[in-house]
Amino acid sequence: MTTSAPSDAALYARFAEVFKHIGEGALAREQNRELASDAVRQLKDSGFTALRVPREYGGSGVSLPQYFRLLTRLGEADSNLPQIIRAHSGFIEQRLESDDAAARDRWLGRIAKGETIGAATSERIGSTHNSVTVISDKDPAYVLLNGEKYYSTGTLYSEWINVAAHDTQSDLHVLVRSDAPGVARHDDWDGFGQRLTASGTTRFDNVRVPADQILSRYKASEPRRNSLLTAFYQTVHLATLAGIARAVLRDGVEFVQGRTRTFGVAGQSSPRDNPLVHRVVGRLGSLAYSAEALVEAVAAALERVHQARITDAVTTADYVAVDIQAYQAQQIVLEQVLEAATLLFEVGGASATSEARRLDRHWRNARVIASHNPAIQREAAVGNYHLNGTAPNERFSLAHSPADNVAKTHGSSGHAVTQNDEFAGTGR
Known part of the structure; x- marks a missing residue:
């Protein structure tokens, strides 16, 4: 595959x-619970959603560090956006890892033209089996x-x-x-943060799907092959969080620079000249720097393994x-x-708590992202x-397994509750 990519400067x-326009509408979308359809359309039209697609398929072929740097900037503009395209991004990585050339040709070409993939793989808490079923149609092509x-x-x-489902033979992923x-x-979706990710319910009622859109089949008893997907999905969250830290620093600086009063003493001191405020903003800058540096380190490690896999x-x-x-x-x-x-x-x-500013959205969004994957586990x-x-999930990892799979939890039906490595570690 072609690995050459534009420079960071050219990408920025x-x-x-695009980032500026998305950022300018972020507060209004939050205030009105307005879905980010226009922002997502911009990402598609600009080629952002095809950044990792190799050039021979019509994408940009950027490296993983480049991708996560841009994803961090997108998270700074609006942290809903990286999460909206998270499953889509993982789908691309899965195609890049796969040896199925026909699937790469079919789906990466579509993605390069601006099409995106969402996920319907997770069950509500309390569910003990994969609730989506696949049955034969009267036409065997469906x-x-x-x-x-x-x-x-x-x-x-x-x-x-991308739907996680099961039939009488196995669990599977099917594209609909x-x-x-x-x-x-x-x-x-009723979470108090990341409100615009549309992370709610999808229902399927006798949906007729071409059989050639079954992406993969697997059995819960089969081992999971080695994959970068778990670390990749986690790094998407980390880049989103680093973007929130950048947004916190940005909003803190803007707030202070526009003020003429400190700690209730009107007109006598400028907050931007107050050493206590300096300390707070200095800490915000340091925290943002640290978060971004850690994302950069993990992205570089992902790239090294990705390149080693290619060779x-x-x-x-x-x-x-x-x-x-x-x-x-x-x-x-x-x-x-x-x-x-x-x-x-x-x-x-107290003035920083004004709902007109919605500065609380940064904490709420960060807290919800932090809750997606089991940090304590x-x-x-x-x-x-x-x-x-x-090794983490050692019993699921085999070096040379041909399977594209593993389900991590099983219900009484014998079908997987959670997803195989198509969505390993996605959380939501």
Whole structure:
């Protein structure tokens, strides 16, 4: 595959206006719970959603570090956007990892033209089985899809939905047109943050799907092959959090520079000249720098393993190491960005809590992102690795397994509750 890509400077220039426009509408969208359809359309039209697609398919072929730098800037403009395209981004990485050339040709070409993929893979808490079923249609060229998924992030904005389902033989992933008859998408996500990600319910009622849109089949008993996807998905969250830290610093500086009063003493001191305010803003700057530096380090590690895979020089230890690195970064970035989003209010007292400003959205969004993946479970996995050499999810990792799969949890039906490595570690 072609690996040459534009320079960072060229990429920043290319997307500067896109980020600016998205950022200018972020507060109004938050205030009105207005879905980010226009912003997503800009990402598609500008080629942002095809950044990782190789040039021979019509994309930009950027490296993983370049992609995560741009994703951080997008998160600074509006943290809903990186999450909206998170499953789509992982779908591209899965195609890049796969040996299925026909699937790469079919789907990467579509993505290069601006089509995106949402996910319908997760069940509501309390569900014990994969509720979406696939049965044969009277025409053997088609199957019928029935059931419901929640946490279907990005699906409202996408042309395609990657659905985790099962039939009488196995679990599978099937790609469904989002506008197909029988597909219903609902914006009923009720989290207090990341409100515009449309992470709600998707229902399938006798949806007729061409059988050649079954992307993969797998059995819950089969081992998961080595993959970068878990670390990749986590790094998307980390880049989004780093973007929030940048937005916190930006909004803190703008707030202080526009003020003429400090700590209730009107007209006698400028906040921007107050050494206490200097300390707060200095801390915000340091936290943003640290978060971004950790994302950069993990992205570089991902790129090294990605390149080693291309040259067939990758080992199981390489995959384990990058997972551990992503998990370790997670522990620090979460705490630092939540600290920054709280510390922001120290620059302005009660006036900073005005709902007109919605500065609380940074904390709310960071807190919701921090809740998607099990940070405490992964912290324990890191400790177990250092103490005992136990790799995360070791019983699911095989170096040379041909399977594109593993389901991590099983219900009474025997079908997977959670997804295979098509969406390993997605959270939502």
